[in-house]
Amino acid sequence: MKMYLSVTAPGNGKTYEFRAEGDMPVGIAKARMIEEIAEAENGNITLSADKAILCGVCLQKILCDGETLAAAGVKSGQNLLLL
Numbered sequence: 001m002k003m004y005l006s007v008t009a010p011g012n013g014k015t016y017e018f019r020a021e022g023d024m025p026v027g028i029a030k031a032r033m034i035e036e037i038a039e040a041e042n043g044n045i046t047l048s049a050d051k052a053i054l055c056g057v058c059l060q061k062i063l064c065d066g067e068t069l070a071a072a073g074v075k076s077g078q079n080l081l082l083l
Helices: 026-040
Strands: 001-007 015-020 054-056 079-083
Touching: 001 026, 015 026, 026 054, 026 079
Parallel strands: 001 079
Antiparallel strands: 001 015, 054 079
16 A cells, blocks of 8 residues: 655755555665655765654654554654654
8 A cells, every 4th residue: 555655854854755655664664765865865864774763743653663654553644753
């Protein structure tokens, strides 16, 4: 199931739009988000996937790398924070 997510990076104050699959592990989704943000910002990002934290704003929790987005309760249209 495709998900459309807004991801806010408070470090630069910008929000980015992403597409992901519900069965995608959070750790992989986080790495892809960082990759796409770095590309959008011409490599101007110092965040690494192993140290970054992905939080569900509506869920009010930190998402665990090993679970899937769907299992973490993430739904299409939600906003996530990448810290």
